[in-house]
Amino acid sequence: MAIEKFSILKSRCVPLPVENVDTDQIIPARFLKATTREGFGENLFRDWRYNKQNQPVKEFVLNNPRYQGNILVAGKNFGSGSSREHAAWAIVDYGFRVVVSSFFADIFKNNALNNGLLPVQISASFLAGLFKAVDENPDTELEVDLEKQTLTMLTTGELEKFEINEYKKECLMKGYDDIGYLLSIKDKIEKFEMERHHS
């Protein structure tokens, strides 16, 4: 199954200046009982977003109409903890295409990339500047250019480059997924099995 292609995204952003946001917060375990990939966005950040009576928590950023856009900006070590891919599904299903942080947990990063969600890792200082700019002006627009590997604050023109490996970059730009590649090299995999068996 192909993933959605990504090239350039211009958008405002939603700031979540919390560190170590774990995947239990992104999507609590009690919502993992589904057998399909759809609909997890409804429960994204469920326990921060709604109170016990299922009323929206006004102070939580997703409930604050000042902040809009397809880019989530979060504190360091985003996506730590459980390997649940449901976290990436929930973020994508909610409508985000990019998560910006100064640091991502490894499994989350893989899961995001496998679902066409771009993790943009920037320096702690650029992140701090970004939080400040968005706090002062929620209309701050960002541009994520995957080809050039840059994140730009369009209001000031400040930009930073981000890293992504060439293979994953190509996958995202063309909408390819890993499984398509693996299926295409099945003869190599079988050969590997044979050689191992005889060694």
Next chain:
Amino acid sequence: MGQTLFDKIWDSHVVTKVDGGPSVLYIDRHLVHEVTSPQAFASLDRRGIKVFRPEKTVATPDHNVPTVNQDKPIQDQLSRMQVNKLAENTERHGIRHYGLNHPYQGIVHVIGPELGLTQPGMTIVCGDSHTSTHGAFGSVAFGIGTSEVEMVLATQCIMQPKPKTMRISINGELKKGVIAKDIILFIISKISASGGTGYFVEYAGSAIRNLSMEGRMTVCNMSIEMGARGGMIAPDETTFSYIKGRDFAPKGTEWDEKLKYWKTLYSDKNAVFDMELEYDAAGIEPMITYGTNPGMGVPVTGKIPTMESVEESSRNSFTKSMKYMGFEPGTPMIGKEVNYVFVGSCTNGRIEDLRIFANYVRGKKKADNIVAWIVPGSRQVEKQAKEEGIDKILQEAGFELRQPGCSACLAMNDDKIPEGLYAVSTTNRNFEGRQGPGSRTMLASPLTAAAAALTGKVTDPRYFL
């Protein structure tokens, strides 16, 4: 230059490497549970693909299962559907499946080792971050997402960038009352919940060598809690004698051949790691966590850090955490109120953990204010516990042995810590809401959990030793 243990295993499993990208890594053993697999099977079916090597995958339900009345249909409809789906999917694809009531059922990371499915030198994956547990046998084992579960089912391979290597050595003698769980909580408290990100960790040193396989599994299990991709320990006589004779362990001449190979699995003397850390075992105290990530740990006799001692950029998150836990910075852990005690999970749900807990509470009484759940990690652990009379010891002390599963570790079944209440838990995560919405978790060893269960508050386990 010599090779690290990790490099030896990783390199021998690389089918090919993509230019400027990840390696295609061949997987020897794939474990599957009900929560992270249904979407993978559905996607396979949509693509019209069969499972490539069904004999290399083993499945069991664990996350959703109740810990009482397992002989009856699961009450929760969604849980029941997910558990049934696993049975259907595995049957259709010819995958071995140990369902509820099968004598081999249990938490995936408990049954893999106890059945001898986990062996040195293997690559092992599962759609579960605590797959790192299997690294205790000198295997490269790590958690994957559901898209990757599908890749393994379809091709027996996944695509992974090669992580960096880190060695953490713990040398010397552990003090009385300090066990494997304290070692790993101590390490994470030192390097933080993200200090291992990007690395695969090898645990070494005399204090690690002296651990039983159960203890080693506890240490490797929580590697992910410092962000590490996985953790591993070089196999030795302790490892070999644990494996020998188990159901799926190699037998006869195959055993001899495998053993010869397993004995080559260690980091060469001149191997170079990207990072090396060393700690003195004698400096480790019984540990407990006070916050909402596993890096927020202190000695049980210690105090929560003061606001001033927290890095300025982290103060918001620290304050949020303190508010959630209902704790004041700078206060001691000893004496804090406890309402629930949970012993179990892939971290501490093995027979040795139950023995430790039972020995400690033998002849004493559970505190009246404590609700305790003692959950074995598997049917086999449950059976052995009963054969050893552990259930009787527990009963006499006011505890009850439940049926196996992940249970209150992530509260996907009915075992939930109520909102606002405190649990001392032998599990791996103290995240907000992890053990039920609003639950407040303090992670600790089975010994420290036992002490809390007897006194009703956070207690130094050495008090009764």
